[in-house]
Amino acid sequence: MEVLHYLATGFSIALTPTNLLYCFIGTLIGTLVGVLPGIGATVSIAILTPISVGLGPTTALIMLAGIYYGAMYGGSTTAILINIPGEAASVATTLDGYQMARQGRAGPALGMSAIASFVAGTLSLVLLMILATPLASYALAFGPPEYFSLMALGLTIVVSLAGKSMAKGLLAGLLGMLLSTIGLEPVTGQNRFTFNNVNLMAGIDFVAVVVGLFAIPEVLENMEGATLEVYETKLKNLFPTLEDWRRSAGAMIRSTLIGFFIGVLPGSSGAVAAFMAYDVEKKVSKHPEKFGKGAIEGVAASEGANNAAVSGAMVPLLSLGIPVSAPMAVLLGAFMIHGLKPGPMLFEKSPEFVWALIASMYVGNVLLLILNLPLVGLWAQLIRVPYPFLAPGILVLCLIGAYGIRNSFFDVGIAFAMGILGYGMRKLEYPTAPVVLGLILSPMLESALRQSLTISKGSLAIFVVRPISLVLLFLTAVSILASIYSRRRKRRSTEAFIESINA
Amino acid sequence: MKRADQIAGGILLAVFLTVFYYSTKLDMVYRNSPGAGFFPLWLSVCAFAATSVIVVGAIRRPSALDRPVRWPRGVGLRRICLTLVAFILYAYLVTVMGFILSTTGFMLFMGRMLGFHHWYQLVSVSVLTSVGLFFVFHIWLQMDLPTGRVAIP
Numbered sequence: 001m002e003v004l005h006y007l008a009t010g011f012s013i014a015l016t017p018t019n020l021l022y023c024f025i026g027t028l029i030g031t032l033v034g035v036l037p038g039i040g041a042t043v044s045i046a047i048l049t050p051i052s053v054g055l056g057p058t059t060a061l062i063m064l065a066g067i068y069y070g071a072m073y074g075g076s077t078t079a080i081l082i083n084i085p086g087e088a089a090s091v092a093t094t095l096d097g098y099q100m101a102r103q104g105r106a107g108p109a110l111g112m113s114a115i116a117s118f119v120a121g122t123l124s125l126v127l128l129m130i131l132a133t134p135l136a137s138y139a140l141a142f143g144p145p146e147y148f149s150l151m152a153l154g155l156t157i158v159v160s161l162a163g164k165s166m167a168k169g170l171l172a173g174l175l176g177m178l179l180s181t182i183g184l185e186p187v188t189g190q191n192r193f194t195f196n197n198v199n200l201m202a203g204i205d206f207v208a209v210v211v212g213l214f215a216i217p218e219v220l221e222n223m224e225g226a227t228l229e230v231y232e233t234k235l236k237n238l239f240p241t242l243e244d245w246r247r248s249a250g251a252m253i254r255s256t257l258i259g260f261f262i263g264v265l266p267g268s269s270g271a272v273a274a275f276m277a278y279d280v281e282k283k284v285s286k287h288p289e290k291f292g293k294g295a296i297e298g299v300a301a302s303e304g305a306n307n308a309a310v311s312g313a314m315v316p317l318l319s320l321g322i323p324v325s326a327p328m329a330v331l332l333g334a335f336m337i338h339g340l341k342p343g344p345m346l347f348e349k350s351p352e353f354v355w356a357l358i359a360s361m362y363v364g365n366v367l368l369l370i371l372n373l374p375l376v377g378l379w380a381q382l383i384r385v386p387y388p389f390l391a392p393g394i395l396v397l398c399l400i401g402a403y404g405i406r407n408s409f410f411d412v413g414i415a416f417a418m419g420i421l422g423y424g425m426r427k428l429e430y431p432t433a434p435v436v437l438g439l440i441l442s443p444m445l446e447s448a449l450r451q452s453l454t455i456s457k458g459s460l461a462i463f464v465v466r467p468i469s470l471v472l473l474f475l476t477a478v479s480i481l482a483s484i485y486s487r488r489r490k491r492r493s494t495e496a497f498i499e500s501i502n503a
Numbered sequence: 504m505k506r507a508d509q510i511a512g513g514i515l516l517a518v519f520l521t522v523f524y525y526s527t528k529l530d531m532v533y534r535n536s537p538g539a540g541f542f543p544l545w546l547s548v549c550a551f552a553a554t555s556v557i558v559v560g561a562i563r564r565p566s567a568l569d570r571p572v573r574w575p576r577g578v579g580l581r582r583i584c585l586t587l588v589a590f591i592l593y594a595y596l597v598t599v600m601g602f603i604l605s606t607t608g609f610m611l612f613m614g615r616m617l618g619f620h621h622w623y624q625l626v627s628v629s630v631l632t633s634v635g636l637f638f639v640f641h642i643w644l645q646m647d648l649p650t651g652r653v654a655i656p
Contacts, residue, residue: 033644167556171515174550178522178543185539190529192539193522223586223617224579389628392613395590396606396632399597400640400648407647412594420587427572428504428511446542454536 003129010355014363019059019356026063027364030070031371034086035078041071041087042326049334057338058353062360064334068327069121069310069361072270073368076113076303077379081106082394084215084401088206089270089306091436092278094214095161096291096298103294107238107376112248112296113303114372115240120256120304121365124311127260129358132315132347142265144451145462149472150265151445154272156476157279158434159483163292166487168430176438177445179204186443187450199410208402208411209439212418213425213432215398219391220423238377240296248300251281259305263312269325270306271440277305283482311361317342318354505561505569512558519554522547585616601651602641606633 013019033044044067052060075087080097093113100109142150155173162169182193183203194200240248255277262273281301282291291298316322321343323329335342340350347354385393402415422432456462464470526547529540575583589612596605610629619625640646 165557165560167553167560171550171553171557174546174553178546178550181543181546185529188530188533188539190539192529192543193525220583220586223582224573224575386619388614388617388619389610389632391586391617392610393632395586395593395613396609396636399590399594400636400646403649404640404646409594409598409649416587416590416594424511427574428507449542450537454534457535 006351006355007129007359009352010357010359011362013058013352013356014062014359019062019360020363022055022059022063023066023360023364024367026066027070027073027368027371030067030072031074031368033067034071034074034076034090041068042330044071045327045330045334049330049337052334053337057340058356060338061331061334061340061353061357062364064331065314065357065361066364068331069307069364070368071327072303072307072310073114073117073372075306076117076299077110078397080109080113080299081379082215082390082397083218084394084397085210087270087306088210088436088440089274089309090302091210091214091271091433092274092302093299095278095302095433096293096295098218099292099294100296100299105237105294105296106379108240108244108296109299110376110379111239111373112244112300114369114376116248116252116255116300116304117307117372118365118369119252120259120308121311121368122362123253123256124260124263124308125358125361125365127256127308128311128314132319141468143466144448144455145466145469146472147265147448148445148452149463149469149476151441151448153472153476153479154276154441155437155445156479156483157275157437159480161275161279161431161433161437163431164429166484168428169434172425172430172432173434173438176209176435176440177442178438179209179435180439180442181446186447199408202406204414204439205402205405205411206439207405208414209418210436211398211401212415213422213435215394216415216419217422217426217432219394220419221426222387222391244296247295247297250284251277251297251300252304254280254284255301255304256308259308260312262305263309263324264315265312265324269440270309271436273305273309273312274302275437277301279479283479283486288486314358314361318346318357319343321346504572505564505566507572508557508561512554512561515554516551516558519547519551523551582616586613589613589616597649597651599651602648603633603637604651606636 014023029044029048030041033041045064048064048067049060052063055063071087072089075085075090076093076097077086079085079090079093080101083094083098085091085094097109097113100106158169158173159166162172180203182200184190184194184201185192191201258277258280259270259273262276263270278291278298278301281297282288285291285295285297287295313324313328316324317328317332319342321332321341323332332342340346340353398415398419399412402411403409405411425432425435452462453459462469463473522543526540526544529543530538531540531544532538574580589609593605593609596608599605600608607629610632611625614625614629637648641648
């Protein structure tokens with residue numbers, strides 16, 4: 001009852017005209033930066049934090065938080081329509097969302113993306129209210145060995161994303177992991193594979209890799225045909241059908257839980273949550289073969305998870321003052337600027353602020369749904385743009401996205417090289433998504449491995465003597481074995497089918 | 504696919520051997536814990552093993568079960584080559600002529616190359632796109648876009 005009382009107070013503050021206006025501005029800016037590649041939520045929050053000083057702390061943080069979760073909403077739009085993920089968290093959305101767009105179902109994909117984001121965003125806020133304090137201590141129980149095991153579990157998704165050949169999927173994941181080792185090594189400061197090139201010392205930029213691997217090969221592949229018909233059919237219904245709802249309902253619930261609990265963990269990200277939810281959905285599906293070919297539940301899972309991860313990330317920030325991701329770190333800075341100190345005492349000292357922020361996230365989710373659903377039709381029209389304009393437009397966005405993060409033409413070169421690599425990988429049937437997964441997980445995996453072995457003085461036993469780590473490693477083994485079993489069963493049934501035809 | 508897998512596998516094996524070699528030059532141990540070379544070394548070993556599996560699989564695969572790689576030909580190949588060259592030129596020209604002029608030029612060239620023949624529409628869409636993107640990214644979102652040497656935005 002106390003929670004409901006506080007929530008009611010929070011709503012009374014969040015729904016004042018001023019706070020409502022700034023919540024709308026925050027979510028609108030967030031949607032925009034999510035849609036556009038190259039400018040992320042972190043940069044946007046950083047730019048607007050000094051401007052927000054003139055506002056009161058509650059109003060300012062309502063706006064800045066709106067940018068973060070708004071970006072998660074917006075990131076799916078270009079991922080679905082033109083195969084360019086606006087945010088890292090939307091990479092998993094491209095796998096099925098873009099295929100749906102090509103089949104003339106851009107509208108249902110965009111609609112389901114907005115609805116799944118809303119449902120997961122709202123449900124995860126309930127979890128945030130109930131579990132904030134107990135979960136904060138659970139997150140603290142995660143040390144380097146547990147992180148290593150969690151990242152190992154995350155890497156098993158490669159098996160799911162592998163496509164026809166497990167070895168090729170694995171190799172793609174390893175390639176992504178090797179790419180992440182380029183640059184100055186964080187502990188000793190040694191140069192790794194930089195060949196005395198100053199640009200390489202900062203490492204390979206994630207956006208350049210994603211833009212290169214996804215967007216450029218898509219454009220090149222579309223140019224192969226005699227006609228430039230990218231989208232196979234005309235636009236069908238703009239909104240999800242009853243069947244779409246039936247297939248996606250479970251995915252939304254599961255992705256909310258996965259996204260929220262992954263989001264709580266420091267170092268994890270919306271991208272990891274989205275990939276994990278996608279993997280789980282594929283495993284529980286009766287038709288896993290439809291994933292990657294336009295399964296709407298794949299879109300619902302990844303979009304639900306990346307939005308739920310935002311609420312999850314609020315748990316350690318509000319309860320412990322620990323930012324779990326880059327946007328959260330900037331948001332923590334904004335808290336400080338406004339004289340608020342997140343941590344165990346924040347709920348005691350400033351309950352009005354905390355509950356107003358939580359209530360504003362409910363309001364923000366509704367605003368985002370109102371903002372996004374009517375726009376579905378407008379965005380979907382984008383695929384009607386003649387390809388002679390769409391193709392160069394996509395390439396210009398690639399240049400802006402790759403250049404924009406570090407203002408470097410070297411990154412444009414990386415995107416170009418990745419584009420050619422991605423095109424070659426497609427031709428030789430190597431999946432590209434595991435490269436991105438490896439690139440995301442590898443730095444965390446390496447850091448956790450090295451810290452763990454430092455603690456244990458080189459003994460690998462540290463990963464099995466700690467209960468959480470052991471459970472995660474057990475889940476890793478189960479995940480790998482289940483995937484191998486499922487692939488073998490599928491192969492046997494295909495062989496049996498071929499034999500029955502031949503007989 | 505058989506031959507392509509073998510050739511690509513050969514290149515990748517050489518790449519991973521190179522990574523392995525350079526990893527051995529880095530510290531393997533740092534203050535009783537793994538050093539900078541430890542992780543990439545083991546990654547390169549795993550990648551080498553995975554590539555070997557692909558190459559051996561390709562060698563052992565019966566030719567009858569093989570599918571050919573669908574490389575682009577004719578007009579498709581021409582379009583892809585021209586797009587790649589145009590993109591490199593565009594990335595260079597942005598540093599000389601600035602964003603708006605070079606983007607307009609790139610859009611014009613690509614539109615024409617991809618078969619759009621209505622000049623009036625082509626020019627207007629190219630100009631509007633480049634000015635629109637400049638406005639959204641540079642003016643509104645205050646992102647740094649490349650400025651040309653001739654000081655044109």
